[in-house]
Amino acid sequence: MAHLAHDPHKRPDRLTAADLAPLAPLTMEVRDGALFVGGVSLVELAQREGTALYVMDEEHIRVQLRRYRSAFADAPSGIGVVYAGKAFIARALCDLLAEEDCLLDVSSGGELFVALAAGFDPGRVVVHGNNKTPRELAEAIEAGVGRVVVDSLEELELLSSLAVKFGAVQPVFLRIKPGIVADTHEYVQTGAEDSKFGFGLADGAALEAVLRARELAGVQLKGLHVHIGSQIFSLDPYRRVLEVMAGFMAELRDAHGVVFEDFDLGGGLGIAYGLDDAPSSIEDFARVVSEALRENCAAHGLAVPRLLVEPGRSVAAVAGVALYTVGCVKVLEGVRTYVAVDGGMSDNIRTVLYGAHYEALVASRADEPRDAIVTIVGKHCESGDVLIVDASLQAPTPGDIVCVLGTGAYCRSMASNYNMQPRPAVVFVRDGTARTVLRRETYSDLLACDVL
Ligand code: LLP
DSSP states (O other): OOOOOOOOOOOOOOOTTTTTTTGSOTTOETTTEEETTTTEEHHHHHHEEEEEEEOOOOOOHHHHHHOOOOOTTTTTTOOEEEEEEOOOOOOHHHHHHHHHEEEEESSSHHHHHHHHTTTTTTGGEEEEOOOOHHHHHHHHHHHHHHEEEEEEEHHHHHHHHHHHHHHOOOOEEEEEEESOOOOGGGGOOOSSHHHHHHEEEESSSSHHHHHHHOTTTTTTEEEEEEESSSSSSOOOHHHHHHHHHHHHHHHHHHHHHHHHHHHHEOOOOOSSSTTOOOOOOHHHHHHHHHHHHHHHHHHHTTOOOEEEOOSSSSHHTTEEEEEEEEEEEEEEEEEEEEEESSOOOTTTHHHHOOOOOOOEEGGGGTTHHHHHHHEOOSSSSSSEEEEEEEEEOOOTTTTTTTEESSSSSSSSSGGGGGGOOOEEEEEETTTTEEEEEEEOOOOHHHHTTTOO
């Protein structure tokens, strides 16, 4: 695990909360040295709710969604901002999406179930998955979801027969692999030809799927979908996608008379987990994509389809922080200092899985310089259970509350009960008030599925 390697020469960066503002929720501030988000003291929240705890800045999420909507406001044929629920989902989040006039991408029957339980309009749901089960497809059709993004020929046939059985006509997209490799971790690249997702362009699978979808009863082909990966900084691959896909759409129109209403570009815009990270802004993303769509459609004389984008991380990640209480501090002279907290790989698997990097602060002393280098580890029974290797941090002592930034996406949603660890609560904060949107799991929850 090279990415977990410790650098014995690393020096503390002596930064304070103010320096880390670009990585923090919009409403994060320091009052008398202590961190507040949404007008709520993180230390008090940790004392009241217990740790580990996820805290999400509701205002930050809303602002990001609004930025997407307004940045694309003059997209040639309208915009659908489809939040990717896999980043983080709860009923409260679905309510917020409805209030912000956004759509929702679900990647499983479970996510669809949560959306429906929230009363989210099924017509505004886009259903994803590379291997949806017959049950998931039936549930989607029965719910009347807006779009099913079909990933394989088997799925297309199955969806068609189920829709016919239910007397429905299901609007669909086809997921296309454009053969474009984005510069990101290989686990989250999805646009290359060697990918389990979607229909390849180069091998003719995409064309075959389009033609088959047009023949089949029970499905109505509304458009094409592409998602090239996640945590992408450069906008060039998106430009390239629009070039390639406009070419394919023109080919389909010329040879087969197929014209699409929508084009779904997927998600993937990256965020800064560290101060050296330089992702593109939502505004630049929107400008580049809208221009590329307009230009490439014009070049082929295509009517511009409605554009959909599916951001997850860039909406939710920076909105969230994770709070932990420091347990033991082990100073291994000449080796390193281990700071163990009351969570770990069960609530944030990203460091271990992708070599992800996070920044942290001691919540009660956030305006003091981070003058120690420590490795923040969890409470799980393996050495790989690391949250941050060589973190700069205000020298922590047992009982301190450590606040890890950038944890609003793909942390709670990827959390597990490893070592029978109950999953932490999620609290939304706004205007000085905190509301629990997912309560902490209890020991009884751990027995909920245990059958004697
Ligand atoms: N649309 C589709 C079809 C996707 O598969 C994804 C993410 C998104 C949209 C949203 O992508 P975003 O804007 O969040 O990058 N667990 C990984 C990320 C996996 C992303 C999976 N698909 C991580 O923690 O980095």
